[in-house]
Amino acid sequence: MEKINRQRLQGLLEQFSSFGATGKNGVSRLSLSEEDLAARGKFIEISEEIGLSVTVDDMGNLYATLPGKEDLPPIAMGSHLDSVVKGGRFDGTLGVVAGLEVVRTIVERNVETKHPITVINFTNEEGARFDPAMMSSGVLAGKFAKEDMLQSSDTEGMTFGQALEQSGYAGEVGNRLKEAAAFVELHIEQGPVLEHNAEEIGVIEGVMGMACYEISLKGESNHAGTTPIPMRKDPMFASAQIMVELQRELKKLPEDLVYTIGRINAYPNIHTVIPNEVTFTIEARHTNMDVIRQVEKMIEHLPKMVERCMLSSRKLWGRDTVEFNRDIVQAVSESAEALGFKSRKMYSGAGHDAQFIASYIPAAMIFVPSAKGYSHREDEYTSFEDCAKGADVLLNTVLKLDRSAGLQENKVLEENRA
Ligand SMILES: [Zn+2]
Structure with a gap:
């Protein structure tokens, strides 16, 4: 089993927690704020350092891609770098920086993947500055109309469209995530179940x-x-x-x-x-x-x-219950087991970008424990050890999916199409 570099992942988490740091271990990093733009800048800098090519779509979603050996759709990972006011350091950020660490590990070990591997940062997941939550993944999935989203305004009266334009992150429609072999989102649980049961990994079967x-x-x-x-x-x-x-x-x-x-x-x-x-x-x-x-x-x-x-x-x-792709759920479950981690199959009670992406790309999620179940608060905490375990599962899931033959076909579950 492959493992990511724990120290390096911790370094990334610490580095990103400085953007919008509240001084009490939390972050205030509202979407497209100065703090968010600083985090985005760092994401691009690290991606380029690893040798990934970075593209931006018309919703400001960032994609950092490692080419694959074959002409196949990418395997994508990711989450969001924005936060609520006085939110935690791990919510969203973990899924993005773990993605970067996974790709860096793949590059460092000279593992050649068939599929391109893409790390995504979704714009305005929290909906804390511009309503609604999961705005950009929702636009990608056709759940929200882009024109409506551009009109959504913050408390100062600035619209999302204006903020996006000013940020310099209004990219090309053509860069949107259109097809992918898989999408896997690593996220903190934001609830107490894993910790309560002394389990290390949540294998997420869907969203309630x-x-x-x-x-x-x-x-x-x-x-x-x-x-x-x-x-x-x-x-x-x-x-x-x-x-x-x-x-x-x-x-x-x-x-x-x-x-x-x-x-x-x-x-x-x-x-x-x-x-x-x-x-x-x-x-x-x-x-x-x-x-x-x-x-x-x-x-x-x-x-x-x-x-x-x-x-x-x-x-x-x-919303109807979203069922994640069974093959990917299986790959997550097997990876956790092979790594020797105690895991539990569960549904997410909270909404995530993966739930919208799952409507057109085979998707699943990995959870790691949240201390006391706390989230959306400054004392949200997941140990770096647990974060690394989640990233290990992410790495091995991606490698497993890359090797599995049937992945090229877009096996979207019918019920997710609605
Ligand atoms: Zn989140």
Whole structure:
């Protein structure tokens, strides 16, 4: 089994964590910000140092490619260098720099691959500056229209299109990732399961389906001191009732269903005023879409009147469970086993670029443990040892895929085409 250079990978992780460093081990590296541009510059510098050719597409996605021996589509790896505000050093960055380290190892050992090997940095994965998340992989996969994305603006009113133009990273449409033999994304788990079970590698079979709704309760605003309780239409207490009711019903569904009320708004949101409207979101995620459908039914069948308040709900968005390519999942699993790492097959609860890429390129993911499951915060942590194990699995997966005969054909699972 081949292994990457652990020290060098650690050096890369440390180097990239200096771009947008928060001083508390985290990074703030919003997409196309000065900090992100510095990280991109470093990505290009290292790629060229290794001898890779770098191209940029019209969404600012970066591709660093090592040529292959044969005229075949590339095997691609990658993730994203952007972060949320006060995010972690490993989220996204690991998948990109591990890709560089994998290619450097291949070059250094004089391993000749049949396929070209490409490392990708996807633009604006986090969606923290420009909504939505996974913007550029979404455009590549045809999930989002580029014209709409160019109009998405940050809090300062600058559009993604303007930021892209100014950055100098508005490249050619022709450089987009059109076909590839495989795409493999190494990422931190961003959850506690691997650490909790003392496992080193997550073999990711797909991304959980989900549904997200906004529920609104409309009542009547009035003075908090002068309006007797029986004469009120108070949507806040009505919402509280509905939330408790939802939790009671959701608990009856399979216990690996996850659900969250993440946002709640009261209007006018003044402590001396009974609100006239309260809205809150509820989202649920599970691998089995039948379970998600049950949640949807539950929400759609909520009473229309609660405590004299009017209830309505609307679906904000959802996604079907994405199944990754079985051959690649298998290659990841076998690589982990051959390296002697304890692994677990699991689904990702979080969204990743790989989920969109999987709609037109055979794809899979590798997870490494997140300490305490923390992510999107400055104290997000994965030991350099665990990062290196993930990179070892990535390296061996890529080499295994390169040797396997059937890879040339684009074996996209039918269900991923939707
Ligand atoms: Zn990420």
